[in-house]
Amino acid sequence: MHAPFLDTPVVDARLSILGYLRLQPGLYKPLAQAAFAGPVPDFVLQRQTKTECTSSLYAGFAANASTLRAVIGGLRVSPARALLV
Structure with a gap:
């Protein structure tokens, strides 16, 4: 089984981002919003709920x-x- 989010380069990249940048009061997933702005529609990036699957x-x-x-x-x-x- 492969867990890409546990690969060393991914973990290192995630840990290199300062905590106050990862969590910002009033913003839901600010890094994802910044990284995916453009290719992902705004309504998806602004959503603050999860869909029942x-x-x-x-x-x-x-x-x-x-x-x-x-x-x-x-x-x-x-x-x-x-x-x-």
Whole structure:
């Protein structure tokens, strides 16, 4: 599994930004707003809520059920046992 947000260059870049620049009272994600101004519509950058994704998640699971079953079925440790560890 790859976690790109934990790659050393990404972590170093994030930590190089001073805390007071990352969080500004009254601004929601000021760095993202500055970085994506132009390519991303303003209404998206100004949004301060998160969209509920439950229905999309279930639709994705349903559409990929056979692949998910194959992946889970190929695990060396059963899913129920993995939850106990």
